Amino acid sequence: MAMSKDPVKPSEALLKKTTDLMHDGMDARAFGEFEMPPALGDARWTDELILSTWHMAATGKVPDNLNYKTGLSNGGFDRLDFKMLNEDQWLEHSEDIDTSISLNRRGDERHNPTPPIPIYGGGMSYGSVSVNVMLARAKNAQKWNTFMSTGEGGYPEQLYECKEHVITQVATGYFGVEERSIQAAPIVEFKYAQGAKPGLGGHLLASKAGEEVAKMRGSVPFVSLFSPFPFHSTYSVEDHSKHIDWIQTVNPDALISVKVSTPHDVDMVAVGSYYAGAHIIHLDGGFGGTGAAPEIAKKNIAMPIELAIPKVHKFLIKEGIRDNVTLIASGGIRTADDIAKAIALGADGVVLGTSDLVAMGCTRCSNCEGGPSGRGCPWGLTTTDIELQEWIQQEWAVKRLDNYYTALQWRLREILRQLGLGDVKDLVGRTDLLKYVRGDA
């Protein structure tokens, strides 16, 4: 059949056939019923990492016969390993191993959320992903008593049912920022920059900025949307402090997160953000990112997250403020092992984006920005195409994410107990528990 020129919402029968085929196929691939797809994977997300994520999302368990720990990028997390204790010194694997973190360490009068896992969901805007994907992530966040961020595309009405778990992002284009969504937010995230395109601002291609998306963003349909860079109202850390004051006026109880990328002076930026009033400093390294980004920006501008975390962690200690702020890392964190390594390097917790999408079926084909079809993700993830977005059904997607987070927590506890630690907070900055592996890790 020729490609439909005007996609329409799929019929019940088509929806069932397609999603059944997709889901069965993902399981068959993840459970090794067929050989590894030869065209799957890359150095960062290998075929085994993608299939192991599908396995975890299907079962809630780590696989026996796939490498679910490291990729083949030949550096950073892929060259680090843990110095595990001898088996007789391991703790019991139990729910008593505490994987929770605190998001308000300033000791002020605001609330102090303590998600039971050191993970929350990164911003993926409405427009870059569908409402189904956003809602699935929000519902999973609710289930795990953690959070997910709106990204810079506004706050779709449906998200209000999970509002206690939704972070409202204020980014440089102010797309969709409203008093109501600030007031609803337990955490407000200022996105100064993002790791995949540091210094460049956001970018939503015209083909993905349809009627609904444009309405949400207060823009004209099918016109490319560029967020400026940087905030045109920010010339200094004092201006940043003024931003935070605005938010506090609108919502005095919201925690403030400041998301920045990883330039040379990221340590100074972090300290400045803290003194301006941030509760969370969110470092976004260059290797992640889910949206469209210029290829030149992905690797060449700013530093990988593995190299930024220790720099900031040590500087915050030197400044005597490390215990008063939560340091969150993102941008290239793929596995539970990466999470534990990021924490051992000095982060308190991490933000996941790509891994959530992989759990829901992403093959990392990079066609999210529209691809030659102009319709966006053929799996229904990074698209608002009326037909394609239906391939992600919420109930299925929430279950996948829930299973995936269950497996992540299990593996995290496994690492902690093998290190003899009963609390993930005791892993923060413990580079002495890491070893550098030479050759391919």
Added chain:
Amino acid sequence: MGNDGNQVTLTKEEFARQSRILADSYHRYHIDAMETPDRQALPNNFIVKVGKIGLAKMITSEIFHYWGKWDVVFSRPCTYGVFSGPIGGFSPRPEMCVGCLRCTVQHPEFVTVLPNPARAALGDSYLSSKLISTIDDEARKGTVPVRGQGYRGRFGGPGWDGMFTDMSEIVRPSRDGIHGRELISTVVDIGSKPMSLKFDSNGELVNEGPKMMSIQVPFVFDSPDGNIMTKKLATIWKTAAEQIDTLAMLPAELVTTNSLASRAVVPILSTNDAANAGSFGNGTRMVELDSWDNAAFETAKASNHDLQIGIRLPFESGWQSKLTEMVQAGVPVIHFVANNHGEDNEGNFIMDLLMEAHNMLLESGTRDKVTFLNSGGIVAADHLPKSIICGLDAVGLDLPLFIAMQARLSGDTASRSGYKLKLPRKCDDKWATQRIVNLSASWRDQLLEILGAMGVREVRRLRGEMGRAMWCAHLEAEAFSEIEGFLGGDE
């Protein structure tokens, strides 16, 4: 001021009128890119194999199962048209495949998608298949390549891959426009500036002032060595250089025999022919001598005092002493030449060689007297700002231009003369020129992205800004020094 130096008082209206003419005459520099389809397409990225029996069985079963629900019966997993030919999946169209893998996940029993080995085999260890694909795309569209889902490659890496450029969270070149990068200048000056101006007691300038010319982008189109350049290629280089206001460096013989002299053309002469340096005319602004010879340089200079003289300096053992001699002799433009992998004859990489050359002149306080160009080893958009950070004023491009024209290279592609070109059968000058103009537009726009992120307002200020770059090896040493087993970055 009037011609005689006296102040002329304008009426308000006249002043406004002249100001308006001046303002209206300003055109922001822009390169006219235009989608320019392939003439010799690269091999497909993927091979799509569909088992005919499996497909036939599936269709039969679906017709039976979903009789009457034709939307279901005719639905196919590919949104890119691979199975939308006249006989659908029985004759897939792999050239349209983007590797989303939906078909092979949905139908693992009879659909396989494989990376195409012919695509992977393109290029060599330096100019990889991936870089060739990127240049091809840039030359087709003339835009900045944009894709989803993060970075896919290795952590750090050798050569340029081990270098990151800095960015600023707040500092911008300008708050005008969306990102401020609309107003960034990519103009570079070619030539020599005196380190100071000297005046006599009457206030008259006694030494030579700056002798420079400007080009709009920090890259020029260069010729490979040997006999690779032809009249056709030289004409294309020249036309593209004229369109974007840069320079085409062409063998002098080709320039003369084909009447290619122009203000955008830089004839390359052997030292034996230095006396002909002033003979090209038609607006020629600069010539290059193919090697260093002080006498030949003086001869070329004497042939026309207004000409810029560049000297090509291969990165070979002893280049440092030649560089010192050339600077002392007052050579205004020094054009380094590395092999196509960006190496000298001992295997040292240009990143280090360029920093060494730049620092040598900084130490002797002579850096601004000279323009540095380099050819060889610059084959991706990110290499451009990175090499400028290492000390270049502008780069010379040759191999990327051939790739933009969809030429296939064979032979010793590492050397500057040991390879052969196979151009597309239909390679008319207009098409080829536009592909090169597109590549230029794409690389310039990508340079603007980097400069914008750094908060640098003009590319001239990027030269030698090593403090605004980060080397993976240094960062790793800082981050991982306390970790057991870490011996040093960039192993």
